[in-house]
Amino acid sequence: MTQVAKDLGEDEDWLRDVANEMEIEDGTIWVYGVGEDGIQACTDFGSENLIELIRFYKENPGLLKR
Template sequence: MELVRGVDRRNRGLTMHVNKVHSVRTLALVARGLGEDEDWLADLALDMEPEDGLIWVYDPQHEGGTMAFTEYGVQSLLNLIDIHRGRPK
């Protein structure tokens, strides 16, 4: 979540930007759902940005992070699969 310093005459503090993303799916879950190889999808998604629906999730089991996708990110990934395989949309 992005913090934005704003001028708020009522509380004069930090204000928060409200992100509309309410859930994400990990790369492993997306790969399983699509029946695709996880490593291959990770290679396709390497050039994706947060604007494309890719975020990184960190936890004690994945200190280096793991890819996760918003709904829009899954659609972006599906578009990359189609482009890679040369399928028309």
């Protein structure tokens, strides 16, 4: 999400909160490497959905669960 936040000009922590609202059906996946830590990533479909969520939460900031 670090690069996505930079590309979209959004705060990384806020973007993670938005992306946490997404499910696998929305196009978000977790990518795991050798260690136990994974990173959240989006498919192309997920990126489109994420942009829509960003718009929604900017219009309705009180709705984002923290």
